[in-house]
Amino acid sequence: xxxxxTSHERRQAxxxxxxxxxxxxxxxxxxxxxxxxxxxxxxxxxxxxxAVALAELGHRVQVIDPSPDALAALDRRxxxxxxxxxxxxxxxxxxxxxxxxxxxxxxxxxxxxxxxDDPAEALATIAEVLRPGGHLSLLVAQRHAAVVARAxxxxxxxxxxxxxxxxxxxxxxxxxxxxxxxxxxxSGAGFGPSTVHAVRVFADLVPGNLIDLEPGAxxxxxxxxxxxxxxxxxLPLATQLHLLAQH
Ligand SMILES: C[S@@+](CC[C@H](N)C(=O)[O-])C[C@H]1O[C@@H](n2cnc3c(N)ncnc32)[C@H](O)[C@@H]1O
Numbered sequence: 186x187x188x189x190x191t192s193h194e195r196r197q198a199x200x201x202x203x204x205x206x207x208x209x210x211x212x213x214x215x216x217x218x219x220x221x222x223x224x225x226x227x228x229x230x231x232x233x234x235x236a237v238a239l240a241e242l243g244h245r246v247q248v249i250d251p252s253p254d255a256l257a258a259l260d261r262r263x264x265x266x267x268x269x270x271x272x273x274x275x276x277x278x279x280x281x282x283x284x285x286x287x288x289x290x291x292x293x294x295x296x297x298x299x300x301x302d303d304p305a306e307a308l309a310t311i312a313e314v315l316r317p318g319g320h321l322s323l324l325v326a327q328r329h330a331a332v333v334a335r336a337x338x339x340x341x342x343x344x345x346x347x348x349x350x351x352x353x354x355x356x357x358x359x360x361x362x363x364x365x366x367x368x369x370x371x372s373g374a375g376f377g378p379s380t381v382h383a384v385r386v387f388a389d390l391v392p393g394n395l396i397d398l399e400p401g402a403x404x405x406x407x408x409x410x411x412x413x414x415x416x417x418x419x420l421p422l423a424t425q426l427h428l429l430a431q432h
Contacts, residue, residue: 280302326358
């Protein structure tokens with residue numbers, strides 16, 4: 186995302202770079218918003234990392250989130266970056282989305298399917314508010330990488346339990362998904378074929394101080410993340426999966 190300079194921002198840019206460039210491609214595509222500002226809903230948008238950056242591109246973004254603290258931080262961030270007129274925050278739950286918003290060109294659902302009561306119902310609700318041909322940007326935690334991470338941290342029992350989990354299992358830190366499970370959920374909610382990106386294949390494994398101390402490391406790592414994002418063999422190693430699906 187634009188304007189990254191502090192250590193935290195550099196690391197955040199490495200983590201979000203793949204998703205950010207995929208979302209920008211959708212908005213720039215001829216069947217996206219055709220150069221017009223898009224109507225974007227960021228469900229569970231939290232403090233607005235994506236919402237504010239999208240507003241800086243001229244799009245109108247509505248953030249729905251149950252957390253008043255997150256919405257207050259969103260409001261501050263939007264005012265600081267001078268896009269308060271393009272960003273609105275509203276307290277609410279994904280389950281009530283259809284009552285809270287009008288039709289959207291793009292819905293972001295990043296890091297939320299893990300914690301909702303029913304992921305299938307959540308995707309059907311999102312489908313209801315998308316215009317025909319509109320896009321969903323879906324970011325979910327990926328199960329196989331989480332099994333490896335738990336084992337590497339010495340939590341062997343937790344790794345074993347997660348290995349046998351499925352989408353109906355909500356563990357510590359929320360539900361996790363395989364690519365096949367997400368594809369099944371998307372098609373069940375009426376979404377068409379999707380593209381998938383592997384997200385944070387290396388970013389969570391690399392020591393933070395390496396990114397801070399080694400000149401150019403953050404840029405090189407972001408480039409590496411981008412290079413593996415579309416290689417299917419890296420999907421099971423990714424901390425998160427990003428899917429773009431059209432309705
Ligand atoms: C892991 S954070 C992700 C924040 C942001 N989307 C991002 O990617 O940085 C999950 C967000 O979902 C929100 N959330 C939790 N349950 C929700 C629900 N049922 N409906 C909508 N948002 C929810 C939380 O308040 C939080 O802001």
